[in-house]
Amino acid sequence: MTYFETITSKSALRKHQQEYAPLYRWQQHELRSPSGWSRRELFASRVVVRHVGGGVLKYPTPSTSAIIPPPRRLPSSELSKIIAPLRPGDESLTETELIHRLGGTAGMFWAALHRFTRERSATTSTTRIDANTQHTDYIDSGKIKIASSSPAPQQSSSFGSDNAGHVSREEHSACAVSEDATVQLASTFLRHALVHCPQQYVSVDGNSPQLLLEFSGIRRRIFTRFSDQTLELEATADGEVVLLRRNQTGRFDHGEALVLLEGKRRFKLIHEGRPVIPDEELGQMVGEALALRLSLAAEQIGHSEETIVIIMATRQYLCFLSFHIPDAYVEKALHPGFYNNNEDRGPESEDEAEEGGFISVRASDWLDLNTECCRQLAYDNVTAFVDWQLQSQYV
Numbered sequence: 262m263t264y265f266e267t268i269t270s271k272s273a274l275r276k277h278q279q280e281y282a283p284l285y286r287w288q289q290h291e292l293r294s295p296s297g298w299s300r301r302e303l304f305a306s307r308v309v310v311r312h313v314g315g316g317v318l319k320y321p322t323p324s325t326s327a328i329i330p331p332p333r334r335l336p337s338s339e340l341s342k343i344i345a346p347l348r349p350g351d352e353s354l355t356e357t358e359l360i361h362r363l364g365g366t367a368g369m370f371w372a373a374l375h376r377f378t379r380e381r382s383a384t385t386s387t388t389r390i391d392a393n394t395q396h397t398d399y400i401d402s403g404k405i406k407i408a409s410s411s412p413a414p415q416q417s418s419s420f421g422s423d424n425a426g427h428v429s430r431e432e433h434s435a436c437a438v439s440e441d442a443t444v445q446l447a448s449t450f451l452r453h454a455l456v457h458c459p460q461q462y463v464s465v466d467g468n469s470p471q472l473l474l475e476f477s478g479i480r481r482r483i484f485t486r487f488s489d490q491t492l493e494l495e496a497t498a499d500g501e502v503v504l505l506r507r508n509q510t511g512r513f514d515h516g517e518a519l520v521l522l523e524g525k526r527r528f529k530l531i532h533e534g535r536p537v538i539p540d541e542e543l544g545q546m547v548g549e550a551l552a553l554r555l556s557l558a559a560e561q562i563g564h565s566e567e568t569i570v571i572i573m574a575t576r577q578y579l580c581f582l583s584f585h586i587p588d589a590y591v592e593k594a595l596h597p598g599f600y601n602n603n604e605d606r607g608p609e610s611e612d613e614a615e616e617g618g619f620i621s622v623r624a625s626d627w628l629d630l631n632t633e634c635c636r637q638l639a640y641d642n643v644t645a646f647v648d649w650q651l652q653s654q655y656v
Contacts, residue, residue, distance in 0.1 A: 263540055264310070265540075266537060280304065281305045285487060287305065295548020302544050302547070307618070308543075311621055312624065313625055316625050317581075321568075339457040343450060344640060356372035360372075374446055443526065444500065454644075470507075477502075477503055483497070484556065487594045487595050494548070494551070498523055498549055501519075503519065504519055520570040523549065524574045527576060528576075535627070536575070547622070550586065551586065555594060558591045570583050575627075577630045580627050581642045582625070584620055589618045626638075
């Protein structure tokens with residue numbers, strides 16, 4: 262059983278956390294790069310996974326902490342270009358033809374998606390010939406003994422579709438498409454959704470909002486120091502969504518990162534048709550979220566937001582995850598102080614653990630961009646995040 266499936270409450274965390282000193286008490290030689298994090302770092306980081314039923318994450322209102330209901334807007338003509346299916350026959354068009362027909366980001370999105378649909382057709386044919394082919398980095402958790410008390414994720418029924426949250430083993434048994442292709446597909450979808458999100462409309466007469474969110478496909482290096490500057494943590498993400506603020510001249514200044522993109526080549530763990538996030542991948546994302554949260558807090562950049570969002574892309578699937586890292590947790594990680602430079606590295610008491618808080622992780626269903634209903638859900642996640650951030654920044 263993975264950490265994602267089992268540590269779903271504070272009581273489940275308490276059963277194991279005494280075996281692992283909190284992260285801020287470690288020595289530098291013990292602290293691996295987040296790309297090497299796994300179960301021990303998850304326990305040391307005090308992570309609790311909160312499963313989310315449905316395909317859209319919900320965010321707290323900044324002033325009251327009440328949950329903001331996700332907005333449901335009908336897509337505009339521009340947004341329909343990446344949500345509605347293509348016309349019959351357009352699947353065979355080249356990227357150049359698609360761009361001329363649909364526009365830049367929409368055309369590139371469909372061209373990137375076709376790389377996966379074409380490979381899926383080829384994979385299905387190959388699987389029929391040799392159904393017993395095994396792959397060393399593929400694990401079917403249907404062969405793993407599952408405890409009867411393990412939580413069963415809720416299937417999304419927003420559109421009455423079986424696609425949200427489910428994948429087929431045959432589709433993911435091949436590995437011809439690279440991780441770069443996955444990142445490119447996610448990037449084009451996110452960029453188009455953000456540019457044409459109604460809350461971000463920029464008029465030709467310059468009557469535009471004071472804040473904008475933009476996607477950057479440049480790999481993001483995140484570096485921070487914590488535990489009274491005695492520990493260093495460095496992570497790298499495949500892309501980011503940044504906040505831009507209008508300055509006094511009317512131009513927009515580059516702001517802080519709010520969302521990270523993490524791309525993976527393929528699923529490594531599938532149980533009953535549902536992908537399960539392995540400890541190594543969850544550990545990497547926790548490390549990235551923690552590095553970003555601590556770096557923003559240490560540098561006191563922009564608005565103090567307790568939640569970091571990571572979009573995990575695997576092939577043509579997206580999963581939206583929120584990592585809530587409260588101020589009390591950050592303060593204790595940055596300035597433990599009374600631990601005398603980490604000389605006392607024994608297990609912390611329950612009172613100490615409660616005082617420092619824990620990292621709460623929530624995840625949407627896996628959304629297949631090859632289906633219209635999941636493209637709508639992915640867009641709903643983007644606009645829900647934009648609404649939440651605009652409310653947060655104006656508080």
